[in-house]
Amino acid sequence: MADPEIQTLPETYPWRLQLPIYASGFFNGNVYFLTGILIPLWALIVVGQDQAFLIGLIVASRQILPVLLAIHGGALMDRFGARRVMLVFGAIGTMSMAAFPFFPFVSVIIALQMLSGLAESLGWVGSQTLVGTALKGHSTYTGRLSFSLRLGGFFGPWLCGVAWHHFGPTIGFFSIAGWIALGWIAGWLVPVREEKRSEADGPFRVGEIMPRWSDYVATFRMITIASVALVVAVTFMRQTGSGMQLSFYPVWLNQLGINAADIGFMVGCSHILSASTSLSVGVATRWIAGHWLLVITIAISVVTIAVTPLLGADYITVPGVGKVYFILFGVICFRGLAQGFNMPLMMSIGMQAVAAHEQGKIVALRITVNRLTSAIIPLVMGAIAQVFGLEISFYVIGGIGLLGLVFISIWMLRSPSFSGKK
Numbered sequence: 001m002a003d004p005e006i007q008t009l010p011e012t013y014p015w016r017l018q019l020p021i022y023a024s025g026f027f028n029g030n031v032y033f034l035t036g037i038l039i040p041l042w043a044l045i046v047v048g049q050d051q052a053f054l055i056g057l058i059v060a061s062r063q064i065l066p067v068l069l070a071i072h073g074g075a076l077m078d079r080f081g082a083r084r085v086m087l088v089f090g091a092i093g094t095m096s097m098a099a100f101p102f103f104p105f106v107s108v109i110i111a112l113q114m115l116s117g118l119a120e121s122l123g124w125v126g127s128q129t130l131v132g133t134a135l136k137g138h139s140t141y142t143g144r145l146s147f148s149l150r151l152g153g154f155f156g157p158w159l160c161g162v163a164w165h166h167f168g169p170t171i172g173f174f175s176i177a178g179w180i181a182l183g184w185i186a187g188w189l190v191p192v193r194e195e196k197r198s199e200a201d202g203p204f205r206v207g208e209i210m211p212r213w214s215d216y217v218a219t220f221r222m223i224t225i226a227s228v229a230l231v232v233a234v235t236f237m238r239q240t241g242s243g244m245q246l247s248f249y250p251v252w253l254n255q256l257g258i259n260a261a262d263i264g265f266m267v268g269c270s271h272i273l274s275a276s277t278s279l280s281v282g283v284a285t286r287w288i289a290g291h292w293l294l295v296i297t298i299a300i301s302v303v304t305i306a307v308t309p310l311l312g313a314d315y316i317t318v319p320g321v322g323k324v325y326f327i328l329f330g331v332i333c334f335r336g337l338a339q340g341f342n343m344p345l346m347m348s349i350g351m352q353a354v355a356a357h358e359q360g361k362i363v364a365l366r367i368t369v370n371r372l373t374s375a376i377i378p379l380v381m382g383a384i385a386q387v388f389g390l391e392i393s394f395y396v397i398g399g400i401g402l403l404g405l406v407f408i409s410i411w412m413l414r415s416p417s418f419s420g421k422k
Contacts, residue, residue: 013135018144020189021130024086025145026152027183028123031093033153033271034160034176035062035120036246037264039113042169044251046104052248052390054106056382059247061110062117063375067368073122074364075215077129078357083190086126090184093119098177101170121371123183125363130190132351132359142351146278146344150336153271161264172260219361226417227353228362230291231346233408234298235369238342240401241302241335243377244394249308252390256313258325266329270336277340281348284341291418294345297338299405304335306398309391 043058077085096116103109127145135141156179164172222228250263284293311331315323346366354362377397384393412418 017134017191020186022145022148023186024183025127026148027179027186028127029149030152030156031120031180034156034179037157037161037250038164038172040247040250041260052385053382056247056378058109059378060375062113063371065114065118066121066371067375069118070121070125070364070368071216071219072211074125074360077126077360082126082129083187086123086187087184089119089122090180090187093123093180094177097173097180100173121367125367128347128363129360140282142344142347143278143281147275150271150275150278150340154268157264158268161260165259165261219365222354222362222365225353226415227349231350231366232369234294235366236373237401237404238298239370239373240377240397241305243374244305244397247378248381248390252308266332270332273333273336274340277337278344281341281344290345290349291412294342295405295409297341299402300338301335302398302401304331306394309394
């Protein structure tokens with residue numbers, strides 16, 4: 001297997017190929033963050049703020065189908081091509097997101113969450129898979145994809161937050177549906193001939209779209225590779241922070257009187273800073289080993305979200321801008337800087353540890369772990385909040401994430417797979 005820490009000079013590819021892939025990441029990779037703001041607020045309207053566990057259940061339900069079927073989706077991309085699968089699920093995601101405001105019932109919201117969650121996750125799996133297959137997964141290109149992701153992470157939450165705040169939930173959900181549709185267009189613009197597909201040119205058979213047990217076995221067997229095991233383990237810990245941000249973080253800020261537009265603006269600015277550090281990953285890994293940079297920046301990202309209840313809601317009023325919650329703003333932006341390093345590192349380390357024909361599976365494995373944790377965290381956090389209060393739940397989940405990173409660090413120190421690597 002290729003050593004994930006050794007970076008060779010990347011091959012060059014035409015921008016006609018690169019730009020649509022990065023554009024697909026700009027849109028597909030940020031649906032997660034858009035729904036992470038609007039779905040908790042929608043749940044708050046539908047069930048009330050005294051039902052913390054039910055809010056957590058609604059948020060967590062988005063991850064059920066991705067956990068069960070992301071690996072199958074990645075295997076389909078390895079067989080039929082990422083572009084083809086992306087286009088199918090992009091259409092499904094657009095329609096399911098537009099349906100939310102018409103069905104303000106818990107059971108239907110959960111069903112739509114499950115369907116749109118699967119569509120959104122496979123869209124993002126497709127964007128990453130294209131970097132692995134068409135661009136060989138080099139950190140230069142994963143950094144550019146991450147830059148594109150973070151740039152979209154500024155505009156998306158801000159625009160959808162403004163749409164929700166000024167025009168209501170219906171336009172808010174329509175704005176996300178339009179965002180997903182733009183991701184579909186970006187995927188359609190990826191040159192078909194650039195998809196390195198092994199079976200996509202053969203005749204289509206219905207049986208091939210059914211889940212295969214062998215795909216799941218082959219995917220989970222990758223965890224025996226030390227670099228893949230590291231990516232899986234740190235993904236769990238990274239999602240303790242992201243799980244808080246995409247569930248009860250907007251609920252906490254809303255209770256402080258901060259509206260959706262301001263929440264979206266703060267989260268969006270953190271993504272801008274993430275974009276800047278994403279392009280610095282190659283330089284940073286010359287000075288510190290990639291696996292240690294990964295662990296350190298994930299620790300920072302967990303701490304900066306777990307301390308949210310300690311930060312208050314102090315603000316200054318800026319003419320022409322409005323209220324700026326400077327402490328909350330500064331901390332979430334610092335979190336963004338850390339996130340900008342760890343995302344491309346996770347992609348690059350995983351992609352370069354496996355063969356070209358397994359890129360869909362390795363991305364799907366990470367997404368599966370990502371979404372499993374994203375399902376668990378809101379439920380656990382909601383249960384803790386129901387009993388001990390929302391503030392305590394931030395500290396408990398943050399503590400779990402940091403403790404896990406300590407154990408991972410001890411394992412890396414003792415593992416010959418990481419010893420001596422710069």
